[in-house]
Amino acid sequence: MKIIMLGAPGAGKGTQAKMIANKYGIPHISTGDIFRANIKEGTELGRKAKEYMDQGLLVPDELTVDLVVDRLQKEDCANGFILDGFPRTISQAEALKNANQTLDFAIDVDVPDESIVSRMAGRRACVGCGATYHIKYNAPKTEGVCDVCGKELILRDDDKAETVQKRLKVYHDQTQPLIDYYKEVGILRTVDGTQNMDDVFAAIVTILGA
Ligand code: ADP
């Protein structure tokens, strides 16, 4: 089962991808998480990626594509994977195709821009394990503390209001064209991402099969 998640930043791709990975026993591969882990570890990749991420821009393909193509060749991807945050451009989608990765589903989590702004403003991420919460829709048991590892929850730098608008523009200009691209390929499935998390997940399971 080879799946990619499409949708605006904050649409709920990561939230759903984790649930899918759990249910179907396939790895969840998030390019955003990989970059953030590199930033935390202070690697050269992290240093370069951060320059773009902080501005709400996409990290260049030279730093992104090989990383993903190599990751998909690992043993744990043999029975499938769920890609979250990649591809984000037509050229990345072409790179995936050229790497002979035949996808089964492209799931578009559809959420209008108005809701995206509050999703990102309320998102909190754990500095320790990267778990994601929302102050209103998916609150941790104790405010500001991760349920999973007990570390502090923070607002991501790129979720600050000024960067969110930029990321939305980048999404519409560079990533949204993938919706038509995968419609053409015949694997696009759209779910209404404005529903609560469990209802979005139920809609995805209906598509993927129980
Ligand atoms: P993405 O991976 O697409 O950027 P996330 O999965 O991190 O988005 O979700 C963005 C924010 O919205 C998070 O704070 C998350 O807890 C919250 N969220 C995700 N799905 C829903 C939903 N269906 N309803 C309300 N809030 C949601």
Ligand code: AMP
């Ligand atoms: P995300 O966690 O998916 O919201 O990604 C956070 C940031 O990481 C994005 O705003 C980009 O700067 C960068 N990023 C993640 N995935 C990609 C990708 N496929 N191509 C380019 N940049 C990416």
